[in-house]
Amino acid sequence: NAGVIQTPRHKVTGKGQEATLWCEPISGHSAVFWYRQTIVQGLEFLTYFRNQAPIDDSGMPKERFSAQMPNQSHSTLKIQSTQPQDSAVYLCASSLASSAETLYFGSGTRLTVL
Amino acid sequence: AQSVTQPDARVTVSEGASLQLRCKYSYFGTPYLFWYVQYPRQGLQLLLKYYPGDPVVQGVNGFEAEFSKSNSSFHLRKASVHWSDWAVYFCAVNSANSGTYQRFGTGTKLQVVP
Numbered sequence: 001n002a003g004v005i006q007t008p009r010h011k012v013t014g015k016g017q018e019a020t021l022w023c024e025p026i027s028g029h030s031a032v033f034w035y036r037q038t039i040v041q042g043l044e045f046l047t048y049f050r051n052q053a054p055i056d057d058s059g060m061p062k063e064r065f066s067a068q069m070p071n072q073s074h075s076t077l078k079i080q081s082t083q084p085q086d087s088a089v090y091l092c093a094s095s096l097a098s099s100a101e102t103l104y105f106g107s108g109t110r111l112t113v114l
Numbered sequence: 115a116q117s118v119t120q121p122d123a124r125v126t127v128s129e130g131a132s133l134q135l136r137c138k139y140s141y142f143g144t145p146y147l148f149w150y151v152q153y154p155r156q157g158l159q160l161l162l163k164y165y166p167g168d169p170v171v172q173g174v175n176g177f178e179a180e181f182s183k184s185n186s187s188f189h190l191r192k193a194s195v196h197w198s199d200w201a202v203y204f205c206a207v208n209s210a211n212s213g214t215y216q217r218f219g220t221g222t223k224l225q226v227v228p
Contacts, residue, residue, distance in 0.1 A: 004157070033215060043204065043218035056215060091157055099215045100146055100208055105157030 002026075006092050006106035013082045013113050021077040021109045025094030032075045033103060034067060037089040046090075048099060049075060082113045116141040118205045120219035127195050128227055135190040135222045137179075137205035147188040148206040148216065149179055158204060164188060175199070200226045 005024040013019050025032050034046040036059075045059040049069040060067065064082075069075040079086055089110050093103040119138045127133050139145055144166050150158040162173025169181040179190045188205060202223050206216040 035218075042220040045215045045217070048215050093157070100210055102148070102160045102163060103150075103158070103216060105150075105159070107155065107157050 004092055004094050004104050004106035006090075006109050008109060009107065010110045011112070013111070015083060015113055016081050019079045019082050019086075019111055019113075021079075021090050021092075021111070023075045023077070023092030023106060024073060025075070025092070026104055027073070028096070029094035029104070030072070030097055031095045031099065031101075032069060033093045033095075033099065034075070034077050035091045035093065037091055037108070038087075043091070046077070050098065079111075082111070084113045087111055087113045116145065116207050116209070116214075116217055118207045118217060118219040120203075120205055120222050122222050123220070124223045124225065126225040126227060129197050130194050133190075133192040133195045133199075133224070135203050135205075135224070137188045137190065137219060139186055139188060139205075139207045141186075141207055141209070143209060146208045146210065147179075147181060148208070149173065149177070149188075149190050150204045150206065150218075152202045152204065152221070154201075161190070161203075195224075195226055197226045197228075199224060 007022045032049045036044045047057040047067045048055045052069045064080045067077045089108040091108045093105045095101040117140045147164040149161040152158045162171045164171045164181045202221045204221045205219040208216045
């Protein structure tokens, strides 16, 4: 079991460019979560899918952030027109069926916006 | 709203000494509680979790935690700390409602000195 795989590990973008982050959940897990981690804010919830359907996106900045889960084997987080304040480590996690269970985290993607 | 507070941003202990990391939760009802550990440049890993039942929960690597409803606490303990325990520890709260997400505290950085 390879665990949750996130790519790329590091991404550097210029202000105003687009960034796409990828997540491959553990095979057989039906729930996928995205969190953002910064020194100041800690771990912030972004969005949650179950069986590929969006359950809760209350943490997503509405204008520039979007997430999709086109199939059970991957999810993407897209940030349009990146801003320096978007710089953070973006963590993807999966669980067997719901958020009430253990979350298995990937190693994260460190996004740096210059 | 549900939340957790980790009042200690940093804790320093001597190797071999006992450890307690504090977590206070705010939740209306019966919470599910988790402790995760994050080693440098890695995602979070589960140490232990509490579902309604025995208030003392055993985890990996000698860690345990005790749920207290009267104190709204879920403190993490270890009898003898090892240098490899140097990491950041996060407390999280959720419920049985599968539509919610795990909310994390701001983390406690544990430093182990000789």
